[in-house]
Amino acid sequence: MADVTPVFERQSAPRGQFWKMTRLCCIWAGSIDAAFFVLFLLLGSPILAWINIISIAMYATAIWALKARRNRLAVALIWIEVTVHAALGSLLIGWDSGFHYFLLMFIPALFAGMRTTRHAWYGVLGLWAFYVALDLLMRFVEPLQPISPAALLWVHLFNLSVVFLMFSYLSVFYVGTVTRADRHLRRMAATDALTGLxxxxxxxxxxxxxxxxxxxxxxxxxxxxxxxxxxxxxxxxxxxxxxxxxxxxxxxxxxxxxxxxxxxxxxxxxxxxxxxxxxxxxxxxxxxxxxxxxxxxxxxxxxxxxxxxxxxxxxxxxxxxxxxxxxxxxxxxxxxxxxxxxxxxxx
Ligand SMILES: Nc1nc2c(ncn2[C@@H]2O[C@H](COP(=O)(O)OP(=O)(O)OP(=O)(O)O)[C@@H](O)[C@H]2O)c(=O)[nH]1
The missing domain is CATH 3.30.70.270 (Reverse transcriptase/Diguanylate cyclase domain)
Known part of the structure; x- marks a missing residue:
């Protein structure tokens, strides 16, 4: 049966903004991974350094996919990168590395990007299960490639700061989008389309x-x-x-x-x-x-x-x-x- 949802309800304007913001986040994340590549080489963790090169390649592909309107591919790449990076970072240098914080970025992204709130809740449940499982696992296994406590502290603080910055950016972005949409709706509700009066x-x-x-x-x-x-x-x-x-x-x-x-x-x-x-x-x-x-x-x-x-x-x-x-x-x-x-x- 044909979709009879009114066009204006099907095409929510902020969705275009959402993909624009996703693209910007990919650029940020790719740049951060480039910094990590150098950092882990200096810290003597070549495996983690090369993981970051794979991450950069994945973000570059995601950016290309977003440009080519292959949004599903982009989303899949971002999910794989963040979850695998969080798991590997934790397994290799420990839970205190703070790579798991990046998983939290998916919570607002799920509610903004999923078609329905119910789907978003399923996504959040899966994410929570993954996060808790990783947390529990890391209480029983030792890091496979530990770095010095001082270096670990710096990696932790760096990851924490980046997540703070990205959440702040997301908040500013959403408040801006909602404010603009609200202003636009108010203007439309108050004016006549033909004359602008x-x-x-x-x-x-x-x-x-x-x-x-x-x-x-x-x-x-x-x-x-x-x-x-x-x-x-x-x-x-x-x-x-x-x-x-x-x-x-x-x-x-x-x-x-x-x-x-x-x-x-x-x-x-x-x-x-x-x-x-x-x-x-x-x-x-x-x-x-x-x-x-x-x-x-x-x-x-x-x-x-x-x-x-x-x-x-x-x-x-x-x-x-x-x-x-x-x-x-x-x-x-x-x-x-x-x-x-x-x-x-x-x-
Ligand atoms: N092009 C156009 N016509 C409209 C619009 N809204 C209403 N009309 C037309 O305006 C016309 C109004 O006609 P009438 O109410 O008979 O008034 P009138 O011809 O101006 O006659 P008088 O008021 O007695 O001088 C109708 O033919 C409507 O179809 C609009 O948005 N665009």
Whole structure:
């Protein structure tokens, strides 16, 4: 049966970031292994030194696999490298080498990379079993190629520090990814995709919130704008041309209002401008400016463009629907009187 999951749920945006971060971790880990190669040669542990060369080759292959979008291969290589390296490092120079700390890096990676949380839990369980088994084993066997206690301490501190650094990097990365995704979602939830203006839900929330917090600016004027004969524009020039007209109108409105004003697409070919601190008369001046700007807006279409505008003021404590309804009533008075007009609410 076809997968009917919505596309946006199937393709989680942070997943691309996850692979980017995995690639960076491979570069880091490969570089650390190169440092270890030199270190273990100097410490007289050639087996461990050459293990690090194999590790570098595995990370290089994983980086190539990630670039070639062979993510499964990359993940398999990383898992094999880290688990085998942790086991061999512990067996050869002892548990105190701290190579096992690197296994812990898989815990966040499993939850971020697995398809489901259940799979991630299985992975964590397997990882825990491996970690505990290695820990128990190392209590009974002596290191096969011990190094001096001082060198062991340095290897331990080095591994511990690298794991601290990598966890910090991962945390910064995840917090950054979540913050960016959250900001993006908030923006999408508040804006209209076609015009880039705020949407109806946002402006209602804004008005209700400012009402609840107490009117900071005294009266607030509401301008309800409707593009005249928009259906005819769509019918004569096509829906895409209609969309361009809506964008041109939204630009014209934005250009005429102040920074503290909010402009939203109210729906279809209707817009709402919220002008805090404006009374009916000053709102009329701004509306008149908007009306003229729309008339002069270059749409490239051989047809006149105009808007009708109804204005009301929103009084503190008044239900929002009432002030919108009064602006709507004024707007339709303007439509009936011939369009391309600014009308004030009468009550
Ligand atoms: N291109 C485009 N058209 C839209 C969009 N949203 C609504 N419309 C169209 O806007 C038109 C609105 O038409 P009407 O409500 O009849 O209003 P009008 O033709 O502007 O007439 P008056 O308001 O009386 O001047 C409809 O044809 C809708 O299909 C949109 O996002 N893009």
């Amino acid at each position: 705020y949407n109806r839900r946002y402006v209602i929330n804004l008005l209700e919130r400012s009402q609840a917090e107490g009117a900071e600016f005294g009266t607030t004027a509401l301008l309800l704008l409707d593009v005249d004969h928009f259906k005819a524009i769509n019918d004569q020039h096509g829906h895409e041309a209609g969309d361009l007209v809506l964008q041109a109108v939204s630009r014209a409105i934005k250009a005429c209002v102040r920074e503290q004003d909010t402009v939203a697409r109210w729906g279809g070919e209707e817009f709402l401008a919220v002008l805090p601190g404006s009374d009916l008369e000053s709102a009329r001046t701004i509306a008149e400016r908007v009306r003229q700007a729309v008339e002069q807006a270059g749409t490239g279409l051989a047809c006149p463009l105009s808007v009708s505008i109804g204005i009301s003021t929103h009084q503190a404590g008044e239900p929002l629907n009432n002030s919108i309804a009064r602006a709507d009533e004024a707007l339709y008075r303007g439509k009936s009187a011939g369009r391309n007009r600014v009308e004030l609410a009468t009550n």
